[in-house]
Amino acid sequence: MSERALILPLQMSFSPAASAARRLLAAAAAHSGEESKARTWKILSFVVALPGVSVCWLNAHMKGKQHSHEQPEFVPYPHLRLRTKKFPWGDGNHSLFHNPHTNALPDGYETTDH
Numbered sequence: 001m002s003e004r005a006l007i008l009p010l011q012m013s014f015s016p017a018a019s020a021a022r023r024l025l026a027a028a029a030a031h032s033g034e035e036s037k038a039r040t041w042k043i044l045s046f047v048v049a050l051p052g053v054s055v056c057w058l059n060a061h062m063k064g065k066q067h068s069h070e071q072p073e074f075v076p077y078p079h080l081r082l083r084t085k086k087f088p089w090g091d092g093n094h095s096l097f098h099n100p101h102t103n104a105l106p107d108g109y110e111t112t113d114h
Contacts (some may be wrong), residue, residue, distance in 0.1 A: 081106045
C-alpha cells in the first residue's frame with residue numbers, strides 16, 4: 001500500500017464536507033430516535049396515564065359518597081386559632097376562604113346544621 005493511500009482517508013475525514021456529512025447523518029439518526037420516543041410517550045399517556053387518572057378519580061368519588069360530612073366537636077385549644085391581629089378583609093375574624101361548616105372561629109363554629 002502506498003503512503004498516499006494512507007494519507008488520503010485521513011485528509012477526507014477532517015475536511016469540512018466530511019464533518020458536515022457526519023453532522024447531517026447524526027442529526028437524522030437523532031431525529032428518528034426522537035420520533036420513536038415521542039410515539040412511546042404518546043402511547044404510554046393514552047394506555048397508562050389516562051386510565052390511571054380515571055381509576056383514581058373514580059376511587060375518590062366512591063369514597064367521597066361513603067363518608068358523611070359531620071362537623072367535628074369544637075375543642076377550644078389555646079394554641080389553635082390565635083388572632084394576633086385582624087385579617088385585612090371582612091370583619092377581621094374570618095380567613096380568606098372561610099367555610100362556616102368546616103372552619104371554626106376562636107369561639108366555636110358559626111353554624112351547627114348543614
